[in-house]
Amino acid sequence: MFSYLFTFRSLTAAQSAGSILHRAAVACQVQRAPAQASAQGCGYAVRVPGTEGRRAASVLRMWQRPFGKSYRLSDGGRLEETAL
Amino acid sequence: MIYFDAGATTLQKPPTVAAAAARAISSCASPGRGGYPAAMRAADALFACRQLAGQMFDTEAEHVVFTMNATHALNLAIKSLVGPGDRVVISGFEHNAFRRPLHHIGAEICVAGQTLFDPEDTLRCFREALKPGTKAVVCTHVSNVFGYILPLEQIAALCRERSVPLIVDASQSAGVLPVRLRALGAAFVCMPGHKSLYGPQGTGLLLCGAQTKTLLEGGSGSDSRLDDMPTYLPDRLEAGTHNVCGICGLMEGLRFVRSRQPGSILRHEIALRTHLQTILRAVPSVCVYSGEPQAGTCSFTVDGTDCEQLAQALYARGIAVRAGLHCAPLAHASAGTLQSGTVRVSFSAFNTMEETDRFARALRAVLQKR
Structure with missing residues (x-):
């Protein structure tokens, strides 16, 4: 099973997005962003299950929680930028 | 204390x-x-x-x-x-x-x-x-x-x-x-x-x-x-x-x-402050700074008594108050207390009427000893 990562400029922004997703009943986890997804170093991301990617993106846009980029993360750890 | x-x-x-x-x-x-x-x-x-x-x-x-x-x-x-x-x-x-x-x-x-x-x-x-x-x-x-x-x-x-x-x-x-x-x-x-x-x-x-x-x-x-x-x-x-x-x-x-209910802490502190001010006004030579609107803080001075010495005497009776300029000389200049300073009593949600009464008794005892 794969998952999606949404990157944020700060830990607090990621937490804020995570809080919105929880309220919308989207399971998610705030975590450090992979180095590859962190252009300036030390970035943060919200991870959601593969089945929830589009809904999560839609909720974040609706609540004006802009994310940097979105990535598809495979079980094997392969990271691929993707548009959601 | x-x-x-x-x-x-x-x-x-x-x-x-x-x-x-x-x-x-x-x-x-x-x-x-x-x-x-x-x-x-x-x-x-x-x-x-x-x-x-x-x-x-x-x-x-x-x-x-x-x-x-x-x-x-x-x-x-x-x-x-x-x-x-x-x-x-x-x-x-x-x-x-x-x-x-x-x-x-x-x-x-x-x-x-x-x-x-x-x-x-x-x-x-x-x-x-x-x-x-x-x-x-x-x-x-x-x-x-x-x-x-x-x-x-x-x-x-x-x-x-x-x-x-x-x-x-x-x-x-x-x-x-x-x-x-x-x-x-x-x-x-x-x-x-x-x-x-x-x-x-x-x-x-x-x-x-x-x-x-x-x-x-x-x-x-x-x-x-x-x-x-x-x-x-x-x-x-x-x-x-x-x-x-x-x-x-x-x-x-x-x-x-x-x-807490909105406003309940403020009401509690104001009740204590009002009670204290009523007591203080009855003590000769005490000048109480009061008016409206006022929160749960009250300053006072006593004619002929150094505010720091008064606070020290209160400490000796187990009461902690703050005397002096309270890091606010401008406020004291505005109120005309820059030279004397004041004794300040400031309440919290945990203070009680009984403590206020004990404070009043202690203050009277200190002032009688002068």
Whole structure:
């Protein structure tokens, strides 16, 4: 099973997005962003299950929680930028 | 001991405050410095505190910045807006936490409103002082010496009307009176965590409604390749490791305040202050500084008695009050007590009528011995 990562400029922004997703009943986890997804170093991301990617993106846009980029993360750890 | 110095810091806290701080010291690492559970626990605790503070003080969690105290917050606010030679209007009741940074910067300080317990005069003076070119208004919500509640909403409306940024010192009001960043349209609101929010010493909050400048630069756990601090809040103003234990305690203090009915802590403190003032007025040679609107703080002087010696005699009877200038010489100058200072009694949610009566008996005993 794969998952999606949404990157944020700060830990607090990621937490804020995570809080919105929880309220919308989207399971998610705030975590450090992979180095590859962190252009300036030390970035943060919200991870959601593969089945929830589009809904999560839609909720974040609706609540004006802009994310940097979105990535598809495979079980094997392969990271691929993707548009959601 | 009877503790009547909540205006400096609240000594009695809800037991949950110490418990949370103690828990944090052994379970929380540094937020934003790792993805392992202890770091994420700390991150979650800080975010929960930001969220609750944001809800209580009407702003987004990201606009809540953790500081060491209100002075730290005030310095960030002032140095974000004011430069050398800038004209700044302040009330006549400001604490040194405002006055000294403004002097240090070399701002042109215009004092508006020095009449105690006269909100109309305060407002009129602010209206007159807010001339074109004013860079900022700095205003305390409640005088730390006299408990005078300044007409903050009206001053904020005036600032909005004239497009002048407002910095609010909510040191004596946060947790007691409504404080709302967005509703006020303020540039910044500054508050300590350790007074009426019942958190530990070493905690404070800056609520940001305007662009900020940094006071410290260093690790923020974000955008680490950049040479400068991040441009976004709260990271921009939070260089270095947070006071996680203090913030976890502050969270419980905020919960305690929020668990009370709105206005109930203020009503309790005012009831104690009114009772005390009634007693004090009956004591010959005591001058009580009272009026409306006044919060739960009261200052008094006794003819022919040094305020520090009087406080010392009260300490000897197990009563903690604060004497002197209370780091607010401007407020004393406004009230005409700069030479003498005053004895200040400031209440918290944990004080009782019985303590107030015991204080009155102790004061009478001290004065009879003179």
